[in-house]
Amino acid sequence: MLFRNLTLFRFPLSLREALETLPERLPEHALRPLGPLELSTRGFVSPFGRGDEMLSHRVGDCLLLNLGGEDKILPAAVVNQALNEKLDAIREQEGRSPGGRERKRMKDEVLTDLLPRAFARPSRIAAYLDLSLGWLVVDSSSRKNAEAVVSAIREALGSFPALPVNAESSPRAIMTGWIGGEPMPDAFMLGDECELRDPVDAGAIVKCRRQELDSDEVREHLKVGKQCFHLGLVFAERLSFVLGEDMVIRKLKFLETATESLEKDDRQSLEAEIDATFALMSGELRVLLERLETEFSLSSADA
Secondary structure, three states, X not given: OOOOOEXXXXXXXXXHHHHHOHHHHHHHHEOOOOOOOOOEEXXXXXXXXXXOOOOEEEEOOEEEEEEEEEEEEOOHHHHHHHHHHHHHHHHHHHOOOOOHHHHHHHHHHHHHHHHHHOEEEEEEEEEEEEOOOOEEEXXXXXXXXXXXXXXXXXXXXXXXXXXXXXXXXXXXXXXXXXXXXXXXXXXXXXXXXXXXXXXOOOOOEEEEEOOOOOOHHHHHHHHOOOEXXXXXXXXXXXXXXXXXXOOOEEEXXXXXXXXXXXXXXXXXXXXXXXXXXXXXXXXXXXXXXXXXXXXXXXXXXXX
């Protein structure tokens, strides 16, 4: 359950009292079965897997959640084929072509006929709330998926004014400076991946992988005006990741120095394993996020 991508939100610390009641509100917003004529449904599911009734898990001040979903798989090609068959039948039997309103009504009829027979695709999005520092951390690089988690928490609480993390200092300028030779902050090291772009519309894009980023080859791109939009970093020799100018963390890996304690312990239950993994992950990320907050002047929701 170690997260692989992080989309970050801040929420006011004044919400802590309301968020303390979230676990008892979740059963009313649990994932329900998808109805025969529904395209999708969303709701909370257990972090411990199918069949478990617990819809959250808390370690210290961090609350782990899982938002589940089901989406009907109904390809446009299938809908269009069924609609065209109906249109062809009308042309043959009545010698006319249906107009726009009739075509729309017929398409709705096709959807109503096909939906009960369509397969449902399940999905899961993990997230956790750091109640003491005001972070919502969603395991997704998709803003749409992350916003779905925010919306689900808001629906459960009635109000949840969480905001996407905002950097008052330009991440692009800071990361470009690091590649260009400016001193790295303590505990940070360059990784081996970056994406450089010419900031003008339709400008050139250079993607580097398995590359020494402090090399002359990379810096030549900076000299002609390219800027860093994504940068691979290593933090404290415990975490590696790619940081985007949108402050989304991608390709997050917990290095062996961070996970060796998990490998040594012999746990007898799934709950104990999740408890230990979540405690380690939230602790490591708390340190990282505090440093990113300092280096990039991240604003809080209370500001």
